[in-house]
Amino acid sequence: MHDHTDRQIRVTTSHWGAFEVVTEGDRIIKTRPFAHDPEPTTLPDILPQAVHHKNRVARPAIRRGWLENRDRDGRGTDDFVELPWDEALDIAAAEIDRICKTHGNEAIFGGSYGWASAGRFHHAQSQVHRFLNQIGGYVASFGSYSTGCAQSIMPHVFGEPFLSYVYTAQDGWQTIHDNTETLIMFGGINPKNSMVSMGGITEHQTATWFDRFHSKGMRCINIGPQKTDASPTCEWLPVTPASDTALMLALAYVLETEGLTDHAFLNRYTTGFDRFRPYLMGDADGQPKSPDWASPLCGVPAEEITALARRMASTRTLITVSWSIQRAEHGEQPYWMSAVLAAMLGQIGLPGGGVGYGYGAIGGVGKPMKPLGGVTFDQGRNPVKKMIPVARISDMLLNPGMEYDFNGRREPYADIRLVYWAGGNPFHHHQDLGRLDAAFKRPETIIVNEPWWTATAQRADIVFPATTPYEREDIGRSDLDDYLFNMPQLIPPVGEARNDYDIFSGLAQRMGIGDTFTEGRDAEGWLRHLYDGYRDRGVAMGIDVPDFDALRVQNWVQLPVKSDTPKNLFLRDFRADPEGKPLTTPSGRIEIFSETIDSFGYPDCPGHPVWLPPQEWKGTATPDTPLHLTSPQPGDKLHSQLECALADVEGARPESLVINPTDAAARGIASGDLVRVFNTRGAVRARALVTDDILTGVVALPTGAWYGATGDNIDPDGNPNVLTLDVGTSRLGQGCSAHTALVNVARLE
Ligand SMILES: Nc1nc2c(c(=O)[nH]1)N[C@H]1C(S)=C(S)[C@@H](COP(=O)(O)OP(=O)(O)OC[C@H]3O[C@@H](n4cnc5c(=O)[nH]c(N)nc54)[C@H](O)[C@@H]3O)O[C@H]1N2
Numbered sequence: 001m002h003d004h005t006d007r008q009i010r011v012t013t014s015h016w017g018a019f020e021v022v023t024e025g026d027r028i029i030k031t032r033p034f035a036h037d038p039e040p041t042t043l044p045d046i047l048p049q050a051v052h053h054k055n056r057v058a059r060p061a062i063r064r065g066w067l068e069n070r071d072r073d074g075r076g077t078d079d080f081v082e083l084p085w086d087e088a089l090d091i092a093a094a095e096i097d098r099i100c101k102t103h104g105n106e107a108i109f110g111g112s113y114g115w116a117s118a119g120r121f122h123h124a125q126s127q128v129h130r131f132l133n134q135i136g137g138y139v140a141s142f143g144s145y146s147t148g149c150a151q152s153i154m155p156h157v158f159g160e161p162f163l164s165y166v167y168t169a170q171d172g173w174q175t176i177h178d179n180t181e182t183l184i185m186f187g188g189i190n191p192k193n194s195m196v197s198m199g200g201i202t203e204h205q206t207a208t209w210f211d212r213f214h215s216k217g218m219r220c221i222n223i224g225p226q227k228t229d230a231s232p233t234c235e236w237l238p239v240t241p242a243s244d245t246a247l248m249l250a251l252a253y254v255l256e257t258e259g260l261t262d263h264a265f266l267n268r269y270t271t272g273f274d275r276f277r278p279y280l281m282g283d284a285d286g287q288p289k290s291p292d293w294a295s296p297l298c299g300v301p302a303e304e305i306t307a308l309a310r311r312m313a314s315t316r317t318l319i320t321v322s323w324s325i326q327r328a329e330h331g332e333q334p335y336w337m338s339a340v341l342a343a344m345l346g347q348i349g350l351p352g353g354g355v356g357y358g359y360g361a362i363g364g365v366g367k368p369m370k371p372l373g374g375v376t377f378d379q380g381r382n383p384v385k386k387m388i389p390v391a392r393i394s395d396m397l398l399n400p401g402m403e404y405d406f407n408g409r410r411e412p413y414a415d416i417r418l419v420y421w422a423g424g425n426p427f428h429h430h431q432d433l434g435r436l437d438a439a440f441k442r443p444e445t446i447i448v449n450e451p452w453w454t455a456t457a458q459r460a461d462i463v464f465p466a467t468t469p470y471e472r473e474d475i476g477r478s479d480l481d482d483y484l485f486n487m488p489q490l491i492p493p494v495g496e497a498r499n500d501y502d503i504f505s506g507l508a509q510r511m512g513i514g515d516t517f518t519e520g521r522d523a524e525g526w527l528r529h530l531y532d533g534y535r536d537r538g539v540a541m542g543i544d545v546p547d548f549d550a551l552r553v554q555n556w557v558q559l560p561v562k563s564d565t566p567k568n569l570f571l572r573d574f575r576a577d578p579e580g581k582p583l584t585t586p587s588g589r590i591e592i593f594s595e596t597i598d599s600f601g602y603p604d605c606p607g608h609p610v611w612l613p614p615q616e617w618k619g620t621a622t623p624d625t626p627l628h629l630t631s632p633q634p635g636d637k638l639h640s641q642l643e644c645a646l647a648d649v650e651g652a653r654p655e656s657l658v659i660n661p662t663d664a665a666a667r668g669i670a671s672g673d674l675v676r677v678f679n680t681r682g683a684v685r686a687r688a689l690v691t692d693d694i695l696t697g698v699v700a701l702p703t704g705a706w707y708g709a710t711g712d713n714i715d716p717d718g719n720p721n722v723l724t725l726d727v728g729t730s731r732l733g734q735g736c737s738a739h740t741a742l743v744n745v746a747r748l749e
């Protein structure tokens with residue numbers, strides 16, 4: 001659509017949804033909501049400033065210390081030398097080749113975790129993994145920062161891979177609306193988080209569903225430290241962070257002592273309740289897990305726990321569990337215990353009953369679609385079998401050769417000499433950034449592809465400027481969404497930025513595998529190739545998908561893939577026929593006691609769920625660190641993306657710290673005051689936001705501010721990962737423990 005000569009308005013998509021982009025010549029002028037989105041987000045508003053920001057990496061750059069004498073200590077402080085593409089690619093290819101020949105491919109870490117962009121071909125993860133596979137492999141990473149712990153524990157309980165349960169086997173919002181009477185939300189169902197969904201979400205609908213639940217009279221109870229973790233119409237049951245397992249045990253205790261447990265369900269569909277019951281009743285350790293026991297731990301009055309348990313047993317109840325509560329030390333326990341509690345209620349497999357994970361974490365959960373399969377760039381096979389649980393990066397870099405446990409295995413950490421990162425920002429996502437900073441001084445070489453000078457790029461030796469999604473053509477498609485996009489190239493590459501595909505093609509060519517990597521295609525050739533395969537699958541399923549050139553003209557189409565029932569309600573099938581459709585657990589049933597986990601002999605994750613408090617929480621608070629810090633996802637952006645432009649907005653930084661009036665008054669803090677948040681790991685500046693919407697004793701600082709700490713590890717903008725604890729959730733899951741941290745807060749003069 002042309003308004004005047006060089007003004008154009010086109011639609012693109014992103015992890016936070018579709019939006020219109022207005023361009024004039026080579027510049028993005030502004031963005032506007034997509035007309036078909038009922039609840040559009042404001043996340044793209046900042047895009048024009050971010051894409052054309054002075055912070056873009058303009059040209060290939062090599063850190064001076066590394067270039068001159070292979071120094072490692074100057075990472076984060078050195079300046080960079082800009083080089084022409086050919087020269088920089090020559091240097092990088094020669095260095096990768098040297099590391100492979102001298103130390104083998106087990107010396108390359110290419111886990112390269114991160115969200116990057118939503119387009120399917122220019123997907124940085126797939127690009128870097130394909131390249132590294134073709135040069136002989138790399139040490140990979142398992143799981144995500146989102147659900148690493150759940151991905152390890154839940155297959156022991158339900159059999160299925162956790163994410164296939166989450167994305168394809170849970171009831172949709174319509175089924176919940178029609179059946180659920182009580183919605184118990186541990187960690188809430190957060191309206192801000194629903195704005196985002198990996199690969200895109202076109203029609204945001206979560207808020208509308210909660211309005212409908214409310215009008216229908218469904219009781220929706222947000223259990224957690226912050227009222228704002230759920231729609232304003234929901235009830236709030238304030239609960240101490242990290243105490244959910246204690247509360248769940250007490251609910252189970254009431255069911256069992258009041259004769260409300262569905263023993264017929266337990267007998268037919270589960271194994272091991274007899275091994276768990278002595279612990280619940282206190283026969284095993286002398287401590288009944290009663291409401292009186294749980295109340296001081298979780299902060300909920302005992303009578304309220306009892307009343308809630310009775311309500312859950314007498315109505316159709318869906319227990320939902322946010323991803324955040326397994327992002328903490330012993331995060332395995334509330335996840336496993338939520339399944340046990342749901343099993344005791346006997347509603348697993350009934351419409352709108354049982355237990356669900358990740359509603360609200362990602363907007364696509366609860367929106368069932370007929371799966372068409374993805375548009376995916378083949379990564380090939382990784383000849384190196386060594387990998388780490390994703391959040392063990394600092395441990396690995398700091399302790400080569402050290403043995404560690406993970407879900408029944410014990411192996412030594414690889415000795416990493418070269419790190420390649422494309423499409424992620426570990427100095428946003430990892431815990432205890434002071435420790436990661438030290439760990440990043442260990443490898444001989446760090447290479448990063450990035451559009452912006454993030455803290456990660458600043459700590460690399462070789463930085464290749466990558467295009468943003470607006471500077472290249474791509475296909476936007478997610479199986480959790482019913483729209484398909486041609487993401488047009490809106491502007492030419494900014495500076496000398498190149499697509500990740502072209503960067504890896506350049507390296508591959510220098511390393512003698514150019515044709516293997518490209519298969520003779522340029523980016524457009526790949527787009528057509530991948531798209532045609534996708535379209536053929538759709539057509540075979542009777543779904544009319546336009547051809548590539550038609551989609552280019554149309555920009556986007558809505559596909560008829562909405563469906564009321566997910567494709568794989570395996571727990572409903574199991575309920576109907578437990579012998580014919582057994583689970584893939586060792587017993588074929590839901591495992592309340594797991595012989596497998598028991599056989600690992602982990603004190604931090606025994607054979608059935610138990611109450612195990614983390615090392616930092618209310619129960620271990622001291623006068624020096626009296627407050628529990630939670631670090632939720634930011635409402636105004638996706639992780640750390642586009643942050644450089646958001647930070648320019650007057651008064652936007654430092655980030656806001658949510659604090660209760662009691663805790664604020666004790667420190668002479670008023671809303672808007674600058675504060676210092678600190679513990680022994682570091683300190684950050686923040687701006688106080690004083691509100692009753694957060695529990696006393698808890699402060700919340702969202703993630704996303706860029707790490708700008710200098711030698712003394714004091715971050716000026718409020719990056720919470722300066723303060724968080726870098727330990728695995730347990731030997732079983734080894735997920736990240738982002739929500740495990742105690743801090744203190746003081747007013748800054
Ligand atoms: N304390 C605490 N920490 C957390 C969490 C928490 O709850 N609390 N949450 C965790 C979770 S769940 C997650 S998922 C992680 C998120 O952590 P990340 O996924 O690492 O965060 P992003 O900011 O999305 O990083 C993506 C990076 O890719 C870059 N990028 C974008 N497009 C491209 C491209 O096309 N090519 C290349 N080469 N780069 C591109 C962006 O500029 C950005 O720097 O954070 C984790 N960290």
Ligand SMILES: Nc1nc2c(c(=O)[nH]1)N[C@H]1C(S)=C(S)[C@@H](COP(=O)(O)OP(=O)(O)OC[C@H]3O[C@@H](n4cnc5c(=O)[nH]c(N)nc54)[C@H](O)[C@@H]3O)O[C@H]1N2
Nearest residue numbers: 146187193196224226241242322323324361632633638639
């Ligand atoms: N706008 C926006 N949306 C996003 C993202 C983003 O960056 N921006 N990131 C996306 C990604 S990658 C992910 S993984 C999801 C994450 O989705 P979630 O993990 O569900 O979200 P968080 O915001 O980390 O945490 C939600 C809330 O959990 C509560 N909480 C913390 N600890 C506890 C506890 O011990 N018990 C209880 N009951 N509650 C607790 C906190 O009050 C917090 O506000 O969000 C996605 N959505």
Ligand SMILES: [Mo]
Nearest residue numbers: 144145146147
């Ligand atoms: Mo995540």
